[in-house]
Amino acid sequence: MPATGSATGHAQVAKKCKKSKSAVAAKKKCKKKKAPVPAPTTLPPATTSPTGPTPLDADGDGVPDATDNCVNDSNPDQGDADGDDHGDVCDACPQTSNPGSATCPPQLDYMNVASPLCVGSNLEAGSVVLTAPAAAETAVSLISSAPSVATVPGSVIVSTGQTLASFDITGLQTGSVEITAILGGDQWVEPRDVENCP
Ligand SMILES: [Ca+2]
Numbered sequence: 109m110p111a112t113g114s115a116t117g118h119a120q121v122a123k124k125c126k127k128s129k130s131a132v133a134a135k136k137k138c139k140k141k142k143a144p145v146p147a148p149t150t151l152p153p154a155t156t157s158p159t160g161p162t163p164l165d166a167d168g169d170g171v172p173d174a175t176d177n178c179v180n181d182s183n184p185d186q187g188d189a190d191g192d193d194h195g196d197v198c199d200a201c202p203q204t205s206n207p208g209s210a211t212c213p214p215q216l217d218y219m220n221v222a223s224p225l226c227v228g229s230n231l232e233a234g235s236v237v238l239t240a241p242a243a244a245e246t247a248v249s250l251i252s253s254a255p256s257v258a259t260v261p262g263s264v265i266v267s268t269g270q271t272l273a274s275f276d277i278t279g280l281q282t283g284s285v286e287i288t289a290i291l292g293g294d295q296w297v298e299p300r301d302v303e304n305c306p
Pocket residue numbers: 167169171176177178179180181182183184
């Protein structure tokens with residue numbers, strides 16, 4: 109008899125938890141049991157755009173900044189003749205590889221040729237000028253379009269730390285000639301007539 113009595117007693121306590129709410133602890137337990145409903149409200153990220161945000165393209169050339177080899181110059185073709193990852197249009201020396209922040213070697217700025225050129229030999233009649241002092245001896249190639257009219261050395265050396273070097277023009281005969289200086293991808297052409305100077 110007492111066993112069945114206690115069983116019904118437990119059942120009544122459980123009922124009290126739900127209905128009477130008299131004991132504080134019982135109230136808490138009852139409230140906690142009501143809580144576990146609002147879970148699915150935190151799962152909407154699956155509805156975000158499938159493509160994500162549009163990648164930045166500062167120069168609007170269609171190549172995202174992250175992979176553009178000239179971020180601020182429009183160059184849809186991404187041309188890079190010297191393969192140093194600086195696009196041709198923003199490469200200070202597009203024919204000479206200078207990867208990363210490497211500086212460009214001096215380039216051919218211009219060439220001077222005496223005018224007029226006179227029949228005979230004109231010593232130091234020509235000179236080449238670099239854009240910056242040579243970090244090492246730098247050979248600038250020289251070409252005469254008409255060696256029978258004017259002869260130039262095959263090259264002229266700009267010494268370390270210098271920007272200028274002179275060369276002789278010899279074997280001059282009357283006629284027309286073009287003298288060309290070449291350094292890397294740069295060249296400078298000076299056309300001249302050779303005259304019988306007084
Ligand atoms: Ca670009």
